[in-house]
Amino acid sequence: MEFPKENFSEWYNEVIETAGLVDKRYPVKGMHVWLPYGWQLMRNIDEYFRKVFTEHKHQEVYFPLLIPETEFKKEAEHIEGFENEVYWVTHGGLDPLDVKLVVRPTSETAMYPMFSLWIRSHADLPLRIFQIVNVFRYETKQTRTFIRVREVHFFESHTAHATAEESEEQIKDNIEIWKKVADKLALPYVLVRKTDWDKFPGAAYSIGAETIMPSGRTLQIATIHQYFQNFSKPYGIEYLKEDGTHDYVHQTTFGMSERLVGAIVGIHGDNRGLILPPEIAPIQVVIVPIVNKNKEGILQEARKIENELKELYRVHLDDRDNYTPGYKFYDWELKGVPLRLEIGPRDLEKGQVVLVRRDNFEKMFVSRKEYVDRIGELLKDIQKSMLDKAKNEMEEKIKDVHSIEEIKEHNGIAAVPWCGSEECGHKLEELTEKKIIGVPFEKKKGRCIICGKETDKIAFVAKPY
Amino acid sequence: MEFPKENFSEWYNEVIETAGLVDKRYPVKGMHVWLPYGWQLMRNIDEYFRKVFTEHKHQEVYFPLLIPETEFKKEAEHIEGFENEVYWVTHGGLDPLDVKLVVRPTSETAMYPMFSLWIRSHADLPLRIFQIVNVFRYETKQTRTFIRVREVHFFESHTAHATAEESEEQIKDNIEIWKKVADKLALPYVLVRKTDWDKFPGAAYSIGAETIMPSGRTLQIATIHQYFQNFSKPYGIEYLKEDGTHDYVHQTTFGMSERLVGAIVGIHGDNRGLILPPEIAPIQVVIVPIVNKNKEGILQEARKIENELKELYRVHLDDRDNYTPGYKFYDWELKGVPLRLEIGPRDLEKGQVVLVRRDNFEKMFVSRKEYVDRIGELLKDIQKSMLDKAKNEMEEKIKDVHSIEEIKEHNGIAAVPWCGSEECGHKLEELTEKKIIGVPFEKKKGRCIICGKETDKIAFVAKPY
Numbered sequence: 001m002e003f004p005k006e007n008f009s010e011w012y013n014e015v016i017e018t019a020g021l022v023d024k025r026y027p028v029k030g031m032h033v034w035l036p037y038g039w040q041l042m043r044n045i046d047e048y049f050r051k052v053f054t055e056h057k058h059q060e061v062y063f064p065l066l067i068p069e070t071e072f073k074k075e076a077e078h079i080e081g082f083e084n085e086v087y088w089v090t091h092g093g094l095d096p097l098d099v100k101l102v103v104r105p106t107s108e109t110a111m112y113p114m115f116s117l118w119i120r121s122h123a124d125l126p127l128r129i130f131q132i133v134n135v136f137r138y139e140t141k142q143t144r145t146f147i148r149v150r151e152v153h154f155f156e157s158h159t160a161h162a163t164a165e166e167s168e169e170q171i172k173d174n175i176e177i178w179k180k181v182a183d184k185l186a187l188p189y190v191l192v193r194k195t196d197w198d199k200f201p202g203a204a205y206s207i208g209a210e211t212i213m214p215s216g217r218t219l220q221i222a223t224i225h226q227y228f229q230n231f232s233k234p235y236g237i238e239y240l241k242e243d244g245t246h247d248y249v250h251q252t253t254f255g256m257s258e259r260l261v262g263a264i265v266g267i268h269g270d271n272r273g274l275i276l277p278p279e280i281a282p283i284q285v286v287i288v289p290i291v292n293k294n295k296e297g298i299l300q301e302a303r304k305i306e307n308e309l310k311e312l313y314r315v316h317l318d319d320r321d322n323y324t325p326g327y328k329f330y331d332w333e334l335k336g337v338p339l340r341l342e343i344g345p346r347d348l349e350k351g352q353v354v355l356v357r358r359d360n361f362e363k364m365f366v367s368r369k370e371y372v373d374r375i376g377e378l379l380k381d382i383q384k385s386m387l388d389k390a391k392n393e394m395e396e397k398i399k400d401v402h403s404i405e406e407i408k409e410h411n412g413i414a415a416v417p418w419c420g421s422e423e424c425g426h427k428l429e430e431l432t433e434k435k436i437i438g439v440p441f442e443k444k445k446g447r448c449i450i451c452g453k454e455t456d457k458i459a460f461v462a463k464p465y
Numbered sequence: 466m467e468f469p470k471e472n473f474s475e476w477y478n479e480v481i482e483t484a485g486l487v488d489k490r491y492p493v494k495g496m497h498v499w500l501p502y503g504w505q506l507m508r509n510i511d512e513y514f515r516k517v518f519t520e521h522k523h524q525e526v527y528f529p530l531l532i533p534e535t536e537f538k539k540e541a542e543h544i545e546g547f548e549n550e551v552y553w554v555t556h557g558g559l560d561p562l563d564v565k566l567v568v569r570p571t572s573e574t575a576m577y578p579m580f581s582l583w584i585r586s587h588a589d590l591p592l593r594i595f596q597i598v599n600v601f602r603y604e605t606k607q608t609r610t611f612i613r614v615r616e617v618h619f620f621e622s623h624t625a626h627a628t629a630e631e632s633e634e635q636i637k638d639n640i641e642i643w644k645k646v647a648d649k650l651a652l653p654y655v656l657v658r659k660t661d662w663d664k665f666p667g668a669a670y671s672i673g674a675e676t677i678m679p680s681g682r683t684l685q686i687a688t689i690h691q692y693f694q695n696f697s698k699p700y701g702i703e704y705l706k707e708d709g710t711h712d713y714v715h716q717t718t719f720g721m722s723e724r725l726v727g728a729i730v731g732i733h734g735d736n737r738g739l740i741l742p743p744e745i746a747p748i749q750v751v752i753v754p755i756v757n758k759n760k761e762g763i764l765q766e767a768r769k770i771e772n773e774l775k776e777l778y779r780v781h782l783d784d785r786d787n788y789t790p791g792y793k794f795y796d797w798e799l800k801g802v803p804l805r806l807e808i809g810p811r812d813l814e815k816g817q818v819v820l821v822r823r824d825n826f827e828k829m830f831v832s833r834k835e836y837v838d839r840i841g842e843l844l845k846d847i848q849k850s851m852l853d854k855a856k857n858e859m860e861e862k863i864k865d866v867h868s869i870e871e872i873k874e875h876n877g878i879a880a881v882p883w884c885g886s887e888e889c890g891h892k893l894e895e896l897t898e899k900k901i902i903g904v905p906f907e908k909k910k911g912r913c914i915i916c917g918k919e920t921d922k923i924a925f926v927a928k929p930y
Contacts (some may be wrong), residue, residue: 003930007914023579023582023583025579025582026528026575026578026579027535027536027578028529028531028532028533028566029528031531032529033527033528033529033579034526034528035526036524036525036526036594039526039527040525043525052854053496056618058906059501059509060501060505061499061500061501061504062494062499062507062618063491063498063499063769064491064496064497064498064616065530065599066493066496066552066601066616067493068492068493070492071492083558084558084559085557085558086557086558087531087555087556087557087566088553088554088555088556088557089552089554089555089568090553090554090556091552091555092551092552092553093548093550093551093603093605094550094604100491101552102555103568105718110491111490112497113491114488114490114491118488118490120628129501134530134599136530138557138558140558142808151530152529153527275714292634306805327488335656375496396843396859403914411769
């Protein structure tokens with residue numbers, strides 16, 4: 001079965017469902033059922049979040065889903081940014097509630113009333129927590145699995161610091177964490193500072209990690225926000241300084257979501273289906289016994305191989321009776337398992353196994369003496385190749401352009417000089433019918449494409465999801 | 466610091482917060498913030514659920530939180546049982562929704578519309594799935610942390626089978642799973658069949674695992690439900706049989722929640738605070754260096770010990786500078802860490818460590834040659850002792866009684882002969898101002914305490930939480 005990736009949108013929808021990641025037929029638009037294979041993939045990513053954020057001194061917590069309207073409405077920009085897209089719980093049983101409850105779209109307004117109780121003095125700082133939860137957005141735009149959904153599997157970390165400098169250090173550390181996550185997921189990206197009219201509601205500034213999907217549209221897959229004292233003031237999060245005076249804390253956040261799965265699916269897949277990065281694949285090696293003859297002997301050997309591998313790798317033996325090897329090959333290719341191990345009568349005789357890479361279909365005959373180590377090397381190499389390939393493809397889609405027409409025509413990120421003014425920015429977006437997804441950190445001299453003023457700022461203009 | 470357990474209700478509330486399990490000050494009644502230590506405990510229990518249910522052939526999934534009113538209202542008894550205690554989402558942004566959404570109180574009505582799409586033929590059966598989620602009940606009774614809350618951390622498994630016999634087999638397997646969970650958590654319990662007026666809304670019958678808290682009140686800590694075809698008919702979950710005809714599937718469910726944490730806290734704790742079963746304790750061994758002299762040498766040794774232990778046990782080195790060993794002892798006792806390891810100058814000289822059990826405060830001097838293995842033995846022994854002690858205490862609270870007055874006076878479970886009729890059952894509950902929490906599986910001859918008819922049924926009468 002082939003899934004032509006040229007028509008990306010169709011390919012994406014079809015592969016997600018046939019590979020068994022989710023079922024979209026749930027009777028509420030924009031909410032899907034995570035099937036076992038897809039949920040395992042998501043949970044592997046979650047486990048990595050836990051690991052890396054713990055190493056970076058964060059602690060995991062869980063805050064309630066429902067937020068009282070009174071708390072939700074304390075920060076003006078925040079409520080303005082969210083009030084059109086939150087779900088409201090208005091009734092408990094048959095009775096209207098005294099105070100309406102917001103179904104969390106993100107947890108600032110749930111957490112910060114508690115921060116104001118927890119943080120008393122400088123000894124309580126820094127505070128670094130994270131949670132992995134479901135958040136909700138009443139999307140009015142077209143929904144798309146993993147990318148724009150109404151119930152979102154979400155990661156959020158929140159930190160509080162004594163000084164602005166320390167919260168700026170945390171932003172740097174968040175970027176370091178992000179680099180590790182992107183490597184683990186084999187995702188290429190560019191970091192940009194969002195425009196003021198596109199930053200997180202309530203933030204001083206926002207940084208986005210943007211990737212480019214095969215359609216040429218960009219996808220924001222992580223956001224890091226600097227709040228400084230924007231939330232600590234309305235929520236009264238004050239601490240006693242060593243000199244006896246009080247100050248408000250400085251805060252940052254970091255958010256990621258199931259969009260990461262969407263990016264993995266879109267960026268790495270091919271005409272046969274998914275290709276999953278070995279580091280987070282639910283199954284790293286699938287064993288397919290070729291049982292045209294000596295069935296019991298082969299199956300026994302396959303089980304032995306499974307046992308030899310399972311301490312080291314996530315391995316699955318496909319011993320289904322009623323399917324041909326060829327059917328199984330296609331099935332596991334569709335599901336994106338990085339490495340296939342075949343064992344048949346000839347291999348048994350020769351003391352070898354057959355290994356087939358999912359990313360480039362390379363086929364290798366490897367002796368039983370060395371196959372365990374070889375698999376480890378191959379998984380590493382697949383991970384690296386996937387990331388390198390994706391990086392190259394992404395770089396090709398980022399292009400310096402010099403006219404409005406070129407920006408409109410370019411499929412990907414168009415890099416153009418921009419003076420940085422909101423006026424020119426809005427005009428640029430209007431003329432191109434695209435968006436400034438942000439400003440990269442690298443500077444480059446030029447003249448603003450709108451007003452002609454000298455500038456060292458670049459605008460990344462694209463069509464985002 | 467002492468927490469007198471005689472006043473159980475006060476003790477319970479105080480220990481939960483001072484030990485750092487949750488913060489109850491969240492501004493919605495009945496919803497609490499899980500703090501890092503409490504959340505780690507809950508997640509250790511979740512991980513065990515994942516392990517044991519996977520071993521018993523279940524797959525993990527995730528279904529949406531919000532359920533359309535139209536699906537929610539398909540099974541009459543179910544909606545009648547829940548409509549007074551669900552939260553309703555009525556608005557998205559500023560607009561009323563076309564179809565109101567229920568915030569899941571449990572997931573039958575979210576899952577079964579999908580089951581009817583997934584299950585086509587006998588080859589699709591049995592289907593066994595589970596999910597670990599947050600569910601919501603608009604409780605009007607007094608809330609109590611972990612025990613009666615409005616947002617509940619919840620485990621639910623759902624199975625579908627071809628025949629009634631197979632779904633009965635599943636109930637037996639669920640009971641086997643429950644026994645493993647109870648052992649892991651060191652919780653004593655009795656299994657009872659719930660009365661018809663107390664079973665799960667929509668179930669053919671329900672089985673409860675009931676434990677007794679130190680207050681003498683019972684706590685239902687697991688429920689297993691047999692639905693047979695009660696849900697498959699309204700939701701149209703039909704399959705093609707081998708003989709070419711169609712039939713509706715037979716279903717079971719199994720539910721557990723954060724109540725398990727409440728039971729662990731209440732049953733095992735003492736005047737010093739929590740006592741956590743080693744199998745699920747976030748920290749199994751806490752290392753407290755005694756640094757009155759040779760501070761650097763001792764700390765270095767403590768780190769060495771941490772390294773020697775951390776591959777085998779969940780270990781934490783308390784190297785906080787600004788606290789005395791005595792303070793640390795109390796702190797970790799409060800948090801219920803099963804084993805404390807002390808290392809001081811004298812121990813360093815003698816090549817030994819000091820081990821202190823949390824459950825009975827036994828203090829042991831153990832040579833550095835054998836301490837690693839000894840810790841393993843001790844953790845096993847603590848786990849066993851805790852369960853044995855709890856079982857004995859529970860058995861003492863179950864009493865055969867012979868009069869209404871005795872039932873009213875007994876603090877715990879009163880076991881009385883009951884004919885099984887709803888009429889006598891209701892009368893028994895009215896007269897005693899208690900509830901029949903269920904009928905145990907063991908039979909015993911007697912005469913119904915209400916009507917005097919001969920019976921082999923026993924009613925367990927108690928005051929449940």
